Ligand SMILES: Nc1ncnc2c1ncn2[C@@H]1O[C@H](COP(=O)(O)OP(=O)(O)OP(=O)(O)O)[C@@H](O)[C@H]1O
């Protein structure tokens with residue numbers, strides 16, 4: 115892919131500027147393109163996405179759409195492409211919120227379980243922009259995109275911050291060799307004598323806002339940025355950039371391209387989130403109710419993921435005596451405690467209780483330990499079942515949301 119415009123910024127000037135509003139005047143654009151282009155370069159730095167080849171609309175959200183106020187149907191934006199798209203649909207399906215998408219070329223769909231909700235398939239960054247403008251009320255998108263395109267805006271409210279997919283981190287990476295061979299921390303990178311006003315450290319990233327903020331806040335003085343959309347790991351080897359700020363998950367792409375992360379170089383941890391437009395939560399009829407329902411289903415499903423229901427029989431004299439044995443084991447305490455019920459059988463024509471059934475919820479990862487502990491206290495006939503939902507009395511995130519909204 116071809117590089118976007120390069121913009122050179124002297125952070126000394128930024129740091130000296132008294133307030134964010136004077137940031138623009140403090141920025142010194144060192145590249146010297148033709149006059150018309152220079153204006154574009156300057157604004158491309160201030161609003162990096164505006165210069166992206168894929169972003170036709172301004173990085174700033176459009177003013178509140180005049181039609182937005184008349185809309186009675188609630189809208190949710192889901193990623194139309196990329197790895198998040200399928201995982202989003204599959205998570206919703208697991209929550210009994212299957213999206214009915216009749217035609218793959220259509221950008222709208224619905225969720226039959228939630229009648230007043232319209233689904234709009236959008237690019238992740240557009241979901242964030244449209245949440246800010248009020249053209250969408252809810253959206254599922256990576257926290258990286260919310261942070262980059264939302265720029266800390268108060269218009270956005272993260273309703274669920276951990277949908278347990280799309281885990282990655284925005285991280286700074288440098289070549290393993292050459293002048294970076296002995297550079298292993300952010301401080302060492304910042305203090306490299308190679309970076310000067312004339313020869314700043316060249317950073318390629320698709321995260322201009324977060325990348326710039328991070329480096330500025332970490333004391334980097336001479337830095338220039340290049341905006342790129344993909345295959346950023348190739349830029350250092352091509353001689354087009356010194357370092358990259360990009361998403362990392364398994365670390366394979368970095369390794370295969372001879373790059374390494376350094377201590378202190380993680381800009382942001384990310385995973386998929388459910389985000390809402392604050393104004394919609396306050397003003398649009400139905401948004402709060404739909405948010406509540408989605409949150410309940412998501413929380414119940416996500417809490418149940420990774421938990422198993424273990425049932426076993428145990429010989430005993432009373433439920434209390436069995437409970438004592440079960441509670442003596444660290445891996446058998448369950449959510450609130452084990453459920454213990456008598457198993458009735460017939461002995462010489464009489465109803466008798468010799469065994470008790472134990473039901474206990476255990477984390478999947480400690481299943482084997484739980485089985486060993488059950489056996490050690492006389493458990494037998496162990497059954498293990500996957501859980502689909504765990505509904506708590508009230509979801510903590512709902513309580514947090516109401517308090518965030520002052521309700
Ligand atoms: N390697 C990764 N592993 C896990 N999650 C990732 C990874 N890369 C990105 N993500 C998450 O998935 C989101 C979408 O990334 P993805 O690359 O699928 O879409 P895209 O960047 O919009 O598509 P494209 O790269 O084709 O333009 C990112 O914003 C991030 O939250």
Ligand SMILES: O=P(O)(O)OC[C@H]1O[C@H](OP(=O)(O)OP(=O)(O)O)[C@H](O)[C@@H]1O
Pocket residue numbers: 343344345346347360361362363364365366367368
């Ligand atoms: O640490 P890893 O597991 O190797 O994943 C990291 C890579 O994944 C993303 O790229 P993606 O696959 O989306 O390709 P793209 O650059 O074309 O967007 C990201 O931009 C990294 O290049």
Ligand SMILES: [Mg+2]
Pocket residue numbers: 196
């Ligand atoms: Mg990608």
